Amino acid sequence: MSPPDDLDPTQAHTAADLAACLRRVQLLAGNPSLRELEQRARRQGRSLPRSTTGDMLSGRRLPRKLLMITFLQACGVNPAKDPRWLVAWNRLAALAAETPEHRPLSADIVADVRAAGLTRIGTTYLTDMQWSALFADVRELDVYMAYGQTWARMHARDLARLAARPGARIRVVLADPDDPLTVAVLADRFDLTTEELRRRIIATEADYAALRTEPGATIEIYYRAGDRMFSFYRLDDTAVLGFYSHARTRAASVPVFVCARPGDLYDFITEEWQAILRDSRPA
DSSP: OOOOTTOOGGGOOSHHHHHHHHHHHHHHTTOOOHHHHHHHHHHTTOOOOHHHHHHHHHTSSOOOHHHHHHHHHHTTOOTTTOTHHHHHHHHHHHHHHTSTTOOOOOHHHHHHHHHHTEEEEESOTTTTSOHHHHHTTOOEEEEEOSOOHHHHHHTHHHHHHHHTSTTOEEEEEEEOTTOHHHHHHHHHHTTOOHHHHHHHHHHHHHHHHTTOOSSSOEEEEEEEOSOOSEEEEEETTEEEEEEOOOSSSOOSOOOEEEEESSSHHHHHHHHHHHHHHHTOEEO
8 A cells, every 4th residue: 555645654743643644544544443453463474462553553652663564564554665654763763762751871781882883773774774874985895695686776876886996895695596405494484486586596696796897896706505594784894784584474674783893793793704705605
């Protein structure tokens, strides 16, 4: 369902305004009951308790982001295709954090965040992360993913600019399309046929290979067998780490961490990268 032009969640200034937008979405979806929405979410492998949904629609407080996303999906709205919902939620969350009622982080948590090198935490890596800023003047890009076709094509211009820089380097590790077990496990997780998953992996490899130009960056593409628990992107001294959902339906919201050197999380990613390369073969 595509919301009409007069339904714009980014115009919400309070949690009550956002709740009014959500109630309008419910109405446009045929006004399903909270019980029906709960059942729809369950069929999608998600949780949408009636009492929690009712509290969200009352507008008394800003809902959890995942709750709002699950509600929208149950009403037939895809937040990944209409990012205004996440933009609106992020803005209202930032405003709430500035209120006097907001309690500052304890000194221990601040110290842990600094030691990890964390600079940001999000839930939607395609839209939440400031990718253009991360790509600015980057010289080295390391990518570890199952296939990442959507991400690569969304950032085709940034990748092309990096590929044209002499002395730069792009290294990519994809799932091995020739390993039957790898393909079977990942195809089941992403709810794809094995043939479709192989096609996407090979298409992504071709997209990166097509970036090669003279003079330009060195581009190395590898295949690695085995399951994936996470994906990551290292852009010089910054890395983005995202987890995979094990639900049969693709989750619109998963934890994403941005970290920088120096930091324990950044060091973990660089150490994992070296281990991954050792287990990989040239594509």
